[in-house]
Amino acid sequence: MQALYYMGPERLELRETEELPLAEGESRVRIQATGICGSDLHAYHGHDPRRKPGLILGHEAAGVVVEGALAGKRVTMNPLIVCGHCEYCLEGRQNLCSNRTMIGMTRPGSFAETLTIPDHCLIELPESLTSVAAALTEPAATALHGINRLERALLRPLSEARVLVIGAGAIGLLVSLILRYKGVRHLRLADTNPLRRRTAEQAGLVTFDPRDEAPDANAFEAVFDCVGSAPTRDMATSAVRPGGAIMHLGLQDNKGSLDVRTITLKEVTFLGAYTYSSSDLRATVALLDSQALGPLDWVEVRRLDQGAEAFADLVAGNTPAAKVILQP
Ligand SMILES: [Zn+2]
Ligand SMILES: [Zn+2]
Known part of the structure; x- marks a missing residue:
């Protein structure tokens, strides 16, 4: 072969x-x-x-x-x-x-x-x-697993949350599409690559270049860092609202220092997620089959x-x- x-x-x-x-x-x-x-x-x-x-x-x-x-x-x-x-x-x-x-x-x-x-x-x-x-299935299950873990950390329903997703690669895009399916209406997707932003916009998502306009501080109940780099961790820590949650899914680097003082004073829930369980994979097959994620x-x-x-x-x-x- x-x-x-x-x-x-x-x-x-x-x-x-x-x-x-x-x-x-x-x-x-x-x-x-x-x-x-x-x-x-x-x-x-x-x-x-x-x-x-x-x-x-x-x-x-x-x-x-x-x-x-x-x-x-x-x-x-x-x-x-x-x-x-x-x-x-x-x-x-x-x-x-x-x-x-x-x-x-x-x-x-x-x-x-x-x-x-x-x-x-x-x-x-x-x-x-x-x-x-x-x-x-595999990348979408990673997205679903992260969303499910973050959802448990919120006090109000996820659909009511203002959500920031950082990174419009496959995971960031899948996180965004699943969030939209789950009824999240206030959803912003940040990426520096114009080709990726265009692809996400064609899928009906609202994107921006964080180098042109930094996300507002204290503006999002939930932030998904689908890049996982020092600057995106800083962006997430600043953008999350007091009492909100950050889901760290990206693995780009381990540099910089996490602003734990801000995380503490804003009472932020900072979560990691790695891959998926068997039930996440099965749920994802059903999700993809239902065409919930669009074309x-x-x-x-x-x-x-x-x-x-x-x-x-x-x-x-x-x-x-x-x-x-x-x-x-
Ligand atoms: Zn993979
Ligand atoms: Zn085992």
Whole structure:
């Protein structure tokens, strides 16, 4: 089969490789659509010590089971392989599993014609959901998980909140679309990239360039930082209203210092969120299938053998697409 290998910083190679033998309790999935994630780009730059050269990246995928218990079924997958018996798994917080591994990180990922994955990671798809839309399940579940966690920290219903979303990449866009579906009317989306702002505006969202107009201080009950950099953390801390909540979803850098004095004096709830539980993924499949997020025309589809160019374009900020999906 063909697979796109990460061979070192800024080096991807399409290579012919043997399929892995199937282990007990695993299935082989023929990949039909697989999204490029910010974390794949992070690895591509050589910034992720967990993703070592010689690895097939990719963990957002949909396809058809060709071998295994669910043979013939269309599926998406939980890329996190969890143990099912640690304290976190038993509490339903599988994303924090102490023994978790992951496709595209500790084992071969989805930028390939097929992959092998434990049966318990597979989620069957409804007929009506396309593979391209289903490949958005993983990032959309990350957005949903963050929203659900923040919602619990608010005193008033989320739909009444004034909300600021920072970053119009895939996660920021999906957070915004889910918030709109949940009835949030006062929603502002900040991004410095004009191509991304245009894409978000075409999806009906209200955007602005925070370099031209800084968001008002103390103006938002809820702020989602979908970038996660020193300047966006400062923006979030300033923009959040006293008593409000900040959801920190981005992982861009760990620089600067968080203004904990302001957070304390404004009595802000500052939350992190990492990935999703199995129930978040299932809820997301239903959400995508109901078309609640509108036309997903901000997705760009390319062939797997154009993967290296797609990475280069994403790094250069050359594509208006909030998500590039590869098809083997
Ligand atoms: Zn991802
Ligand atoms: Zn576990």
